[in-house]
Amino acid sequence: MKVIALCGSPRNGNTEFYLTQVLNHLKAQGHETSLILLKDKKVEQCTGCYQCIDQKACVVQDDFQAVFQEMIEADCIVAGSPVYNGSITPRLKAVLDRAGFSARWMKNELNTTDKKYNWGQMVFSRKLFAPITVARKTGQTFAWSQMALWAGVNDLVLVGSNYWTVGTAGTSGSKNADEDIEGASIMEHLADNLHFLLTKIHQ
Template identity: 75%
Template sequence: MKVIGICGSPREGNTEYYIKTVLESLNSKGHETLYIPLRSMKIEQCEGCYGCVKAHQCVVEDDFQAVFKHLIEADAIVVGSPVYNGSITPRLKALLDRAGFSARWMKNELNTQNGKYDWGQMVFSRKLFAPITVARKTGQTFALSQLTLWAQVNDLITVGSNYWNVGTAGTSGSVNASEDAEGISIMAHLAENIDFLLTKMNAS
């Protein structure tokens, strides 16, 4: 099954290390994996134009479309971000905003019943989603919550580990995730959980 890892960091380093730890483990178990760094991509923020409601796709043209294609094709999505002022990075936020909004309208119409939406299946329904955040010390809770909330509102299944999916690295800008023994063990168990669920899904 296909697993993609999306890195929201604007540089090579710690976040990339944790994501690749998960992907390499899953690849060794026979899953197809793909690593996608956003740092060199142009992904504008959602304009709230509602063009996707009629077009059933995002109408803003940039690198978003290439990444979105991989999101649709994936069975499991691993998304990682360093923590900036308690939040995920702007480029990753832009990607997720546009992905969630345009994906919703690919299979739904802008109709309401008594003022309420009646959602059905969505493009991301029942895909696995594993959030990862990386910080020097703190700020993890809100950033991890951002990713988890995005997954839940878009009908994905969130995958956890034996601790929160966090890495502790980057003091004074250092690239030292390889020294975070606990974080590496968290990622290893996260990969085991993703593999377990993908195997169950594939058998059904």
């Protein structure tokens, strides 16, 4: 199965370390993996133009289209972000915002019954999703929840581990995720859970 990881960090650091750990574990179990570094991509924020309703695609032209295509083709999406001021990074937020709109309107029309939407399948329906956040200390809960809420509203299956999938690293900007022994165990178990579910889903 194909697993991609979206790295929302603006540097090559701790977030990339944890994501790579998960991908390497899955690759060793036979899955196709790909790490997408959003720091190398130009992705503007969603403009709220709603043209995706009629066009069935985001009309803002930048690197989002290529990233979105990778998301569509994946069976599992892992998203990682450092925690800045209690939140995920703007670039990852921009990708998730635009992907959510695009995925919904590619397969749905803006029709209502008794002023209520009737949603069907969406592009991301039943794909696996795992959020990973990294912080020196606090702010993890809200940032992790941002990504979990995105998964919930876009019909993905949220996958966890034997603890929240968070890493503790980065004191004074240091790149020391390799010292987070507990975090490494959490990420490895997450990868095992993803492998288990991917195998079950596609039997």
